[in-house]
Amino acid sequence: MNAFDQPSRQALYPHLIDRSVMMSAVALNSSIWQGTRIVAPAIAGLIIASAGIATSFYVAGSGFAIMVVVMFTLKVPPFERSASKGTGRDMLEGVKFIKDNSIFSSLIALTFFNSFFGMAYVILMPVFAEEILGRGATAYGLLLSVSGASSLMTTVYMGTRTGMNGKVSVLIGGAILSGLFIAAFALTTDWFKSFYLAMSLMFIIGIFNSMYRISIMSSLQMLVPDQMRGRVMGFYGMTYSLMPIGGMQASLVAIVVGTPIAIAIGGLAVSSFAVGLLVANPKIRGLGQLLRESEQRNFSRQKEAQTAPATGN
DSSP: OHHHHHHHHHHHGGGGSOGGGHHHHHHHHHHHHHHHHHHHHHHHHHHHHHHOHHHHHHHHHHHHHHHHHHHHHOOOOOOOOOOOOOHHHHHHHHHHHHHHOHHHHHHHHHHHHIIIIITHHHHTHHIIIIIISOOOHHHHHHHHHHHHHHHHHHHHHHHTOGGGTTOHHHHHHHHHHHHHHHHHHHHHHHHHOOHHHHHHHHHHHHHHHHHHHHHHHHHHHHHSOHHHHHHHHHHHHGGGGHHHHHHHHHHHHHHHHOHHHHHHHHHHHHHHHHHHHHHHOHHHHTHHHHHHHHHHHHHHHHHHHHHHHHHHO
8 A cells, every 4th residue: 555655745745835835745754754663553452452453454444535525625726747658668768857857866776775785784683682782662663753753853854954955964964973973873782782772773763764765855846857756765765675675685684794794785785875876976966956946846836836927918
């Protein structure tokens, strides 16, 4: 269901808002997802305990039904659409568009790289909680929860700071620091066996990870043409599917060098990749200018659309 829901949702909501508040909209959308990730399991647990597993699925399904009803009430302004040439042709056009535009291929590649290498620590967190720290399931839950909480806090903060949109220091800096702190978490947890140090580092990881992910998402939404947005955001949505595969590759590396070293390698790989993009791609360095030009073009189109009826009269 998410394969259909996420790309279509990401393609739709930019048409419902002003482009000048895109980062706030992206942050709000992300905060809802992150907030429900924290609250929903607790609610599901209460439902399962009181009414059974089947009821929890009925409640989840009814949530989608309510969303469908709400979607029918939305009034989406007209926008340019491209005629479908078939699923296969449309997908190939999306791939070609991303490949031919280095700014999009770079941003999406960074998210893929992070999910495959950087986020492997999420999959292997039980090893840190149980085998390295010796604290068991409670520590596992706390380590992930503190990262989720700091990520949510950062998301809400960025939603109120529209001036941060398009700042390369936020996007690339967030990716670099996220990777470095992932490596620091893996190594220092192994060296010092300190649960509180691990908690502190997970809190910091959540901050920087959220910073650059929101920056990438808002940049894509601002720059991708309307007729290509669904396809591009569909490829971006594959990011979340790469995390389990990344966990598998980290597990294989861990067999040879150990879990802390494997996770540290992944974090440093993300930081190195982000630095490489900054050095090699001038469009990444000029991202702020690209976004300002896109916003100006959109403003001009809106102004023309508003004055067109008056001209006709």
